[in-house]
Amino acid sequence: MKKNKTILIIYVIVFCVGICFAYIMLTREIKKHKNAPVIDFANGVDIEVKDISFERNGLFLNGKEYNANGISGYSKFHYKDSYLELESINVPFILRKQKQNDTLKIIKDEKEMYLLVSKEIEYRKNGGFEINRY
Structure with a gap:
């Protein structure tokens, strides 16, 4: 006992x-x-990305973690009439967002790809469920 x-x-x-x-x-x-630094509507971002990783659901750019409000490796950037996932875009590239704007741009080899941050935040808040995401 x-x-x-x-x-x-x-x-x-x-x-x-x-x-x-x-x-x-x-x-x-x-x-x-x-x-962590925030990628949001109020602040602008202009980063030359030489290294990107998505460890523990975080967004790491050049070894620094960012609070990306739901932006992940599966976020789809618009390019012409197609979509590219963020994790499939090879480095180096420039990540740019203007102040008071909800469009995140990736500039690579003179090409611009776009992600609407407000749609991405809404998509993540709904648990990743939305029939017409784009």
Whole structure:
């Protein structure tokens, strides 16, 4: 009986430590995401992208994480009459957005591709479900 109580106490302690660890890691990630530079409507962006990655649902440009409001590797940029996913566009390219504008541009080899940021944010808020996304 004493052995069962000891095992139960160990399980409770490990469970509580696990809950505390998960809470601390979650709050740390939320704080890091809030403090990251934001790609939004109010601010302009002009970045020459030499390295891009999408680690842990984040957008990393040149090794720096950005709070991209739902822009991911699956975001589709308009080019002529077709779409290109962000992760399929090879670096280097220029990522540009003007202030008070919701159009994100990628300029690569004299070609411009566009993403409407407001549509992307709306799409992500709806859980990725929208029949007529574009």
